[in-house]
Amino acid sequence: MSHIHTQAINVGRTPQRFDGLVNTPVFRGSTILANSFKEWEQTKQNGDLYRNYGRFGTATTKSFEKAINDLEGGAGCMVFPSGLSACTHALMAFVKTGDHVLIADNIYGPTRNFADHVLTRLGITVEYFDSTCLAELQQKINAKTSVVFIESPGSITFEFSDVAAISDISHQYAAKVLVDNSWATPLFFKPLEHGADVSIQAVTKYIGGHSDLLMGTATANAESLDQLNQSVHFFGETTSPDDLFLALRGLRSLAVRLKQHHDNGIALAQCLAAHPAVDVVCHPALPNSPDHALWQRDFAGASGLFSFYLKTQDPAFVESFFDRLEFFHIGLSWGGYESLVLPVGKPYRSTSTLPSDGYLIRIHAGLEHVEDLKADLYQALDQAANAI
Numbered sequence: 001m002s003h004i005h006t007q008a009i010n011v012g013r014t015p016q017r018f019d020g021l022v023n024t025p026v027f028r029g030s031t032i033l034a035n036s037f038k039e040w041e042q043t044k045q046n047g048d049l050y051r052n053y054g055r056f057g058t059a060t061t062k063s064f065e066k067a068i069n070d071l072e073g074g075a076g077c078m079v080f081p082s083g084l085s086a087c088t089h090a091l092m093a094f095v096k097t098g099d100h101v102l103i104a105d106n107i108y109g110p111t112r113n114f115a116d117h118v119l120t121r122l123g124i125t126v127e128y129f130d131s132t133c134l135a136e137l138q139q140k141i142n143a144k145t146s147v148v149f150i151e152s153p154g155s156i157t158f159e160f161s162d163v164a165a166i167s168d169i170s171h172q173y174a175a176k177v178l179v180d181n182s183w184a185t186p187l188f189f190k191p192l193e194h195g196a197d198v199s200i201q202a203v204t205k206y207i208g209g210h211s212d213l214l215m216g217t218a219t220a221n222a223e224s225l226d227q228l229n230q231s232v233h234f235f236g237e238t239t240s241p242d243d244l245f246l247a248l249r250g251l252r253s254l255a256v257r258l259k260q261h262h263d264n265g266i267a268l269a270q271c272l273a274a275h276p277a278v279d280v281v282c283h284p285a286l287p288n289s290p291d292h293a294l295w296q297r298d299f300a301g302a303s304g305l306f307s308f309y310l311k312t313q314d315p316a317f318v319e320s321f322f323d324r325l326e327f328f329h330i331g332l333s334w335g336g337y338e339s340l341v342l343p344v345g346k347p348y349r350s351t352s353t354l355p356s357d358g359y360l361i362r363i364h365a366g367l368e369h370v371e372d373l374k375a376d377l378y379q380a381l382d383q384a385a386n387a388i
Contacts, residue, residue: 004071004187005255012067012248017059026245027058056233060241064248065217068207071186072199074219078232079239083182083202086216087111088118090198091147093231094176094224097123100144104131104161105352106154108180115149130352131161132291137169145173151180152189153291155334156347156362157354158282158306160291163298167195176224182206182335187258188301197224205335206303209250209257213243257337257367261304264365264373271374272308272363277381279311280356304365305334307344309356318343318359320384327368327376339366339373 002010018025032053034040043052057065061079069077080086087108095101103115105128115126129136131150141148148170152161167177179191182202191199201207203215220228269283283306284295295302310317322330328341342362347354354360365373 007071008187008255009252011070011251012063012065014063023245024060024063024248026241027060028054028241029058030054055236055238057238058241060244060248061239064244064251067248067251068186068201068203068217069219072219073186073190073192074199074225075222076225076229077217077219078228079203079244080216080218080232080237081239081243082214083200083204083216084108084110084114085237086200086202086218087149087178087180088114089232089235089237090178090200090218090228091115091119091149092235093228094147094178095119095122095124096146098144099146100125100127100142102137102140102145102148102175103128104150104152104154105129105349106131106157106159107149107151108155111149111151111180128350131166132159132352134162134165134169136351137166141169141173141175143173145170145175147176147178149178149180151183152191153183153284155180155183155305156307156344156360158284158291159352160284160294160298162294163191163194163196167197171195183303183305184299184301185254185258185303187255188303189299192219192221194298197221198228202335203247204333206258206261207251207254207335208247209254209335209337210246211333211336211338213246213250215239215243215247258301258303260367261365262301264367264370265302265304265306265363267370268363268365268373268377269306269308272377275378275381277311277317277385279309279358281308282306282355305362306365307360307362309358309360311358313345313357313359314388316388317384320387321361321380324380324383325376327366327372328363328380334362334364336364337367339368340364 065077150161170177176197178198179196180200185206199219201217266285272278273281285302328339331340344360
């Protein structure tokens with residue numbers, strides 16, 4: 001099999017189908033015509049939804065879903081209009097009233113909100129656990145647990161989970177394991193190869209890569225695909241073919257972009273760890289990270305997203321730091337070419353503990369020259385210290 005970087009260039013491409021065009025074109029459409037009654041009936045019998053109605057997608061959709069599925073090593077992939085939509089629909093596919101769901105305490109905040117405000121309203125018991133503690137999982141999982149949902153690492157505090165061990169425990173109770181894998185992408189980690197049932201991507205992030213689209217995917221193993229497919233089609237979600245074209249374009253350069261994000265992220269983490277105003281840096285590539293060995297064992301890279309704690313919660317220091325940055329801009333999301341910072345403060349946790357009482361800041365290392373980024377962080381920290 002070819003290297004995964006080569007795969008990312010070629011998956012989902014069939015130039016011979018489109019007059020030799022390198023990229024699958026944008027196909028827009030709602031009504032799809034059958035050439036005959038026999039063809040119409042055969043389409044229904046074969047379950048070929050792509051030949052039936054535009055809501056199920058077009059050739060552009062199919063190209064992207066095949067590309068992601070091939071990279072993830074799944075039995076099939078579904079595309080959604082946002083990363084959150086992929087998370088929520090994957091959850092809904094495997095739960096029913098009376099079930100018990102276990103969710104990692106460091107999960108993406110909007111996913112947590114969905115679980116707390118929607119799943120509970122449907123009569124589903126939602127419980128959180130420290131996904132770095134297998135003993136806690138063993139204690140809380142039970143015969144009614146239908147889903148164990150984790151994000152590895154958590155995209156605010158960056159704790160890593162042992163996906164293989166969590167999957168082994170969960171499957172003893174016939175629970176499905178869902179993994180939000182947006183931080184690593186399939187190039188750096190493949191949850192399905194470690195026992196997970198569904199791997200979720202926020203395509204909005206690194207795969208899109210340019211901060212100009214919203215999209216998500218859920219890729220399932222063979223045992224889970226039918227249940228995911230059936231549930232998703234009930235909701236009528238669809239994704240713009242124009243956005244899918246952008247996502248396919250972003251995918252082709254993912255490997256080279258991720259390498260630069262990886263390199264810049266490690267360099268920034270190292271420089272922040274040496275600054276006297278910084279208490280803790282949450283980055284798995286640092287040897288003193290509690291999850292360093294797990295990251296080395298399971299992951300092929302570190303992308304560019306991490307966080308750090310200041311030694312202070314002083315509002316004047318925090319405001320001065322953010323306002324003096326030149327190349328880092330305050331904003332949600334990550335994965336684009338630009339560097340970002342996110343003011344977090346103290347993240348909410350119900351079962352796990354935090355490594356510091358300081359103010360938490362999330363960093364996305366973009367593709368700018370790393371020396372400019374390092375200098376920007378240092379000058380902002382130094383001037384903030386002088387401002388109080």
